[in-house]
Amino acid sequence: xxxxxxxxxxxxxxxTENEVWVDGSAISYVGPAxxxxxxxTRQIDLGGDLLMPGFKDAHTHxxxxxxxxxxxxxxxxxxxxxxxxxxxxxxxxESLTAFVKVAFLEYLANGITACFDMxxxxxxxxxxxxxxxxxxxxxxxxxxxxxPSRVYxxxxxxxxxxxxxxxxxxxxxxxxxxxETFKTVAEAAHHFKAPVWCHNSETVSEVRxxxxxxxxxxxxxFDSLGLYDYGGGGYHCIYMTDExxxxxxxxxxxxxxNACSNGKLAxxxxxxxxxxxxxxxxxxxxxxxxxxxxxxxxxxxxxxxxMAKLREGNAAAGDPALILNAAVSGGARAMGLADCDAIAxxxxxxxxxxxxxxxxxxxxxxxxxxxxxxGDPSNVRLTMIAGRxxxxxxxxxxGEDPEKVYRTAEEYTRQILG
Amino acid sequence: xxxxxxxxxxxxxxxTENEVWVDGSAISYVGPAxxxxxxxTRQIDLGGDLLMPGFKDAHTHxxxxxxxxxxxxxxxxxxxxxxxxxxxxxxxxESLTAFVKVAFLEYLANGITACFDMxxxxxxxxxxxxxxxxxxxxxxxxxxxxxPSRVYxxxxxxxxxxxxxxxxxxxxxxxxxxxETFKTVAEAAHHFKAPVWCHNSETVSEVRxxxxxxxxxxxxxFDSLGLYDYGGGGYHCIYMTDExxxxxxxxxxxxxxNACSNGKLAxxxxxxxxxxxxxxxxxxxxxxxxxxxxxxxxxxxxxxxxMAKLREGNAAAGDPALILNAAVSGGARAMGLADCDAIAxxxxxxxxxxxxxxxxxxxxxxxxxxxxxxGDPSNVRLTMIAGRxxxxxxxxxxGEDPEKVYRTAEEYTRQILG
Numbered sequence: 001x002x003x004x005x006x007x008x009x010x011x012x013x014x015x016t017e018n019e020v021w022v023d024g025s026a027i028s029y030v031g032p033a034x035x036x037x038x039x040x041t042r043q044i045d046l047g048g049d050l051l052m053p054g055f056k057d058a059h060t061h062x063x064x065x066x067x068x069x070x071x072x073x074x075x076x077x078x079x080x081x082x083x084x085x086x087x088x089x090x091x092x093x094e095s096l097t098a099f100v101k102v103a104f105l106e107y108l109a110n111g112i113t114a115c116f117d118m119x120x121x122x123x124x125x126x127x128x129x130x131x132x133x134x135x136x137x138x139x140x141x142x143x144x145x146x147x148p149s150r151v152y153x154x155x156x157x158x159x160x161x162x163x164x165x166x167x168x169x170x171x172x173x174x175x176x177x178x179x180e181t182f183k184t185v186a187e188a189a190h191h192f193k194a195p196v197w198c199h200n201s202e203t204v205s206e207v208r209x210x211x212x213x214x215x216x217x218x219x220x221x222f223d224s225l226g227l228y229d230y231g232g233g234g235y236h237c238i239y240m241t242d243e244x245x246x247x248x249x250x251x252x253x254x255x256x257x258n259a260c261s262n263g264k265l266a267x268x269x270x271x272x273x274x275x276x277x278x279x280x281x282x283x284x285x286x287x288x289x290x291x292x293x294x295x296x297x298x299x300x301x302x303x304x305x306x307m308a309k310l311r312e313g314n315a316a317a318g319d320p321a322l323i324l325n326a327a328v329s330g331g332a333r334a335m336g337l338a339d340c341d342a343i344a345x346x347x348x349x350x351x352x353x354x355x356x357x358x359x360x361x362x363x364x365x366x367x368x369x370x371x372x373x374x375g376d377p378s379n380v381r382l383t384m385i386a387g388r389x390x391x392x393x394x395x396x397x398x399g400e401d402p403e404k405v406y407r408t409a410e411e412y413t414r415q416i417l418g
Numbered sequence: 419x420x421x422x423x424x425x426x427x428x429x430x431x432x433x434t435e436n437e438v439w440v441d442g443s444a445i446s447y448v449g450p451a452x453x454x455x456x457x458x459t460r461q462i463d464l465g466g467d468l469l470m471p472g473f474k475d476a477h478t479h480x481x482x483x484x485x486x487x488x489x490x491x492x493x494x495x496x497x498x499x500x501x502x503x504x505x506x507x508x509x510x511x512e513s514l515t516a517f518v519k520v521a522f523l524e525y526l527a528n529g530i531t532a533c534f535d536m537x538x539x540x541x542x543x544x545x546x547x548x549x550x551x552x553x554x555x556x557x558x559x560x561x562x563x564x565x566p567s568r569v570y571x572x573x574x575x576x577x578x579x580x581x582x583x584x585x586x587x588x589x590x591x592x593x594x595x596x597x598e599t600f601k602t603v604a605e606a607a608h609h610f611k612a613p614v615w616c617h618n619s620e621t622v623s624e625v626r627x628x629x630x631x632x633x634x635x636x637x638x639x640f641d642s643l644g645l646y647d648y649g650g651g652g653y654h655c656i657y658m659t660d661e662x663x664x665x666x667x668x669x670x671x672x673x674x675x676n677a678c679s680n681g682k683l684a685x686x687x688x689x690x691x692x693x694x695x696x697x698x699x700x701x702x703x704x705x706x707x708x709x710x711x712x713x714x715x716x717x718x719x720x721x722x723x724x725m726a727k728l729r730e731g732n733a734a735a736g737d738p739a740l741i742l743n744a745a746v747s748g749g750a751r752a753m754g755l756a757d758c759d760a761i762a763x764x765x766x767x768x769x770x771x772x773x774x775x776x777x778x779x780x781x782x783x784x785x786x787x788x789x790x791x792x793g794d795p796s797n798v799r800l801t802m803i804a805g806r807x808x809x810x811x812x813x814x815x816x817g818e819d820p821e822k823v824y825r826t827a828e829e830y831t832r833q834i835l836g
Contacts, residue, residue, distance in 0.1 A: 069787035263724035306681035369487035
């Protein structure tokens with residue numbers, strides 16, 4: 001058992017000074033200090049630091065680390081067609097493994113305890129997660145040319161492989177798939193009573209072209225096909241109509257916000273005020289490292305609030321507490337990780353220690369606003385997943401030397417990029 | 419003498435693998451490894467890390483740390499009039515000293531080696547800079563009620579007090595001063611042949627009201643009064659007309675960009691494309707911690723580029739190399755620190771070691787883009803000012819215990835905020 005004490009705790013009801021005990025992979029006690037302490041294997045004196053549930057990166061493409069800083073500052077179509085697609089075609093199971101490991105190191109260093117990933121080579125991706133003890137949920141990435149019926153086998157296989165791994169139904173996007181794929185996935189959603197996810201309304205042209213093709217927006221199209229009958233949601237969700245947001249609210253779907261990527265690709269900004277007014281569930285993701293380029297949820301939370309203020313022309317717009325909740329608990333619920341969403345007894349011990357002794361956290365006028373408006377990855381002192389410390393004070397405990405991970409990733413990157 | 423070796427060096431010509439030697443406060447050698455090495459007091463093996471000139475925070479209000487996370491998410495006027503001004507009225511020399519120290523710790527932890535500060539109690543501010551070895555340039559903060567003739571005495575006094583300290587002519591803004599103040603400062607500018615600085619065109623209403631009062635924009639007004647005859651520039655510069663930008667370009671003035679503050683206060687976004695096309699000098703600042711809320715130049719550089727892309731609706735907009743240069747060298751030149759702008763022999767040793775072994779810097783496809791698009795304060799391993807290491811691996815070497823600094827600042831914060 002591990003004991004965290006003498007610090008602050010971010011709980012659903014607010015910031016407290018409770019202790020947190022971890023037994024195996026789960027939280028066993030949250031409350032005031034007690035006399036009847038069991039024999040702990042480790043007692044961690046927080047020294048005033050904050051213990052919070054880990055960030056959930058609710059939309060990412062982990063394997064894209066090889067394209068970080070390799071394809072920036074280009075128009076979107078040129079970026080995709082000349083820089084991304086031809087290079088992704090050169091990926092192998094071995095290079096994908098190397099690139100995913102770099103991303104997992106970055107998640108851990110940045111206090112991210114789970115990711116919702118959409119990319120290639122699921123066997124290799126799952127293997128890294130299991131080998132390292134990282135929590136990862138995959139979203140099916142079907143595009144044109146893929147056999148959509150593969151979702152049945154994958155759903156059974158990857159949802160049974162490890163408690164750390166999950167698989168959700170989905171497809172890349174409307175514009176990369178035909179109607180038959182949507183119908184197959186909708187059938188699978190009904191078969192498994194499972195939610196469905198995809199990129200949705202990321203750009204103006206995506207929505208315009210969908211309306212031209214199908215006579216309705218992506219959200220209306222998906223809803224009309226029964227894809228959302230068991231929930232799910234969309235990534236980006238920039239160009240949502242009022243009706244789209246109503247569908248999301250009525251169906252209990254989640255909009256995953258990717259402010260940094262939407263900014264870097266000049267896609268646009270999310271309709272935060274309208275979505276909140278309508279009661280749409282929110283989560284936060286980084287998108288892949290080729291379009292961000294960091295896997296940093298502090299920066300995402302900051303930018304979501306900044307963009308809301310600029311979009312509304314109102315410094316009072318945005319909501320740091322709501323966005324922090326989306327980045328932590330909203331993501332967990334979106335990914336089907338309802339037992340990873342909070343610090344409470346019985347929940348999985350996916351925890352982050354936030355250094356409150358760095359100057360950017362001082363004075364402590366408001367812990368939540370400090371996290372959202374001045375926090376950064378340098379504040380992450382410890383990252384624990386399922387009760388295991390995988391990162392602490394700059395060191396990784398994943399069973400592999402990070403320098404070897406970097407070297408291997410550099411070699412494969414040079415092979416692909418030249 | 420101190421030797422940095424076995425790493426990368428960000429020089430004016432690009433990234434090299436040169437060594438850097440520091441003798442006293444200055445750089446004595448930049449070049450390949452040599453046989454004739456002198457007796458170094460310390461040899462720092464960079465292990466592949468990057469040595470770069472420190473960031474220059476070219477617009478800030480250091481003493482405002484006490485308002486961090488205390489007054490967010492409010493409309494601009496309510497924020498200023500209800501949250502900021504009444505609380506600033508309670509500042510004392512002692513509390514100002516405590517709050518400045520928190521900011522200086524944050525600068526050091528974030529790789530900032532000099533700040534261009536506008537705030538109260540210059541004697542106390544200068545004392546902290548001298549005691550700690552931090553490089554600080556003050557900008558005169560005249561507002562209504564101040565005697566503008568004080569600039570003569572201050573100019574002589576603070577420009578002579580220490581090689582680490584400077585003082586530049588200026589005033590708060592057009593809307594907080596009358597024409598007599600501008601005339602007095604213009605006379606002083608001619609007397610000292612010195613540049614003049616102030617907040618300029620931060621909001622729509624500021625420009626509109628100035629035009630109503632004086633029949634011209636702030637920039638035209640200042641220029642017409644001779645305030646810019648010896649250079650200088652403006653902070654924010656959001657609502658600049660083409661003619662304003664032309665004046666800046668023709669006079670060699672510098673626009674200091676404050677993207678995070680302008681976003682958080684919903685002020686707007688800088689006309690980066692137009693300013694670059696016209697050849698306006700650029701620098702980067704954080705603004706104060708009450709309106710940002712971090713003192714983090716990585717986030718500023720990121721946001722400037724993101725805002726340019728969104729503003730233009732073009733993912734190819736922005737220019738990471740240009741903005742990095744503005745954040746390092748542009749700021750130095752703006753602040754009158756021409757000997758702190760680059761890694762070159764004879765320049766001041768204001769240096770930062772950037773950790774290239776954190777996953778957010780891998781792979782190394784492009785060092786500059788890594789810094790701007792995925793770098794964050796966790797990458798700062800060492801900060802040196804005038805040849806002295808003031809921060810290294812999480813520890814501060816300023817002659818004071820940071821915990822004591824935090825405690826004192828918390829106490830004064832509680833006294834003011836309750």
